[in-house]
Amino acid sequence: MDEYINTGAYLRLLWDELRANMEAALQERGFEDVSPSHGWIFHHTKDEGSRITELAAAAHITKQSMSALVAQLEEAGYVRRKPDPSDKRAALLFLTAKGKKVRDAGRQINFDFEKKWEARIGSADYALLRKLLAQLCETTAGSRS
């Protein structure tokens, strides 16, 4: 176990790098009221509509936190809620046209940025890394209240 590298710190550093890039790139494109924390929403809101509770569970944050993020995006016109016809307590969340633009921009920004990483370690190794990360995540436990 001696001299075991600090995997956590690495994960964190890389995530931070990606996040900072995303933030800057979104600003540049004029989406000033969007931050990387909203990423999950853009990426996972389904065309048929998604529930806040559902999004929260998937992102491993509380529904209160997700609620706050959604409220910010709604205020700025990236998403809208509609009452869920099948459950009067619930609302369904949809991306607006503006929201879909951000989603697509985000994908592109991510893709472009990762090319840099790909260049650092080679595309074969990078593909492998991504595959391993995905695999590791798929069997992940744990959520918040």
Add this chain to the structure above:
Amino acid sequence: MDEYINTGAYLRLLWDELRANMEAALQERGFEDVSPSHGWIFHHTKDEGSRITELAAAAHITKQSMSALVAQLEEAGYVRRKPDPSDKRAALLFLTAKGKKVRDAGRQINFDFEKKWEARIGSADYALLRKLLAQLCETTAGSRS
């Protein structure tokens, strides 16, 4: 580029998992005033002493932020400062005996936890993943003011 997986979200999820485990395990062992954010300090404070500025730069946070983290640990007796004999502005940071216990515990906790991940994808693949992460980080740019 279609259906490109969200690497950032994966990094984040994994880091969070590791972090949550570390937090819980440290609590269990009675180190209640230590959080994963202090990890960098425990891991990188050298036996010959380290500067706050130096630690901050390496961790990619501002010296003010590092200063605050260090103050918390000093208050709780995990580190102590001594004036740097070669520079009257500066202080050198050392781990106390208590601090070294946390460092060692932290290593062990990390090591134990990662065995679970290792089990998920196999030890060969896991070793590879760690190697690739390390490689990717080594050539990383960017720091804060």
Add this chain to the structure above:
DNA sequence: TTTATTTAGTCAGTTTAACTGACCACAAAA
């Protein structure tokens, strides 16, 4: 069918870990 329990979501308040800007004392360079 009335009662009890979950569930979707909000409101209010708190905490952690960052940040910026202004500053001081000393060090190093001009």
Add this chain to the structure above:
DNA sequence: TTTTGTGGTCAGTTAAACTGACTAAATAAA
């Protein structure tokens, strides 16, 4: 010796999480 840079602190702000208490509707149990 004057200017500029550096180590570090102080004060204040922000983002993004958290907990706890709550309402209204849905579902399960009596």
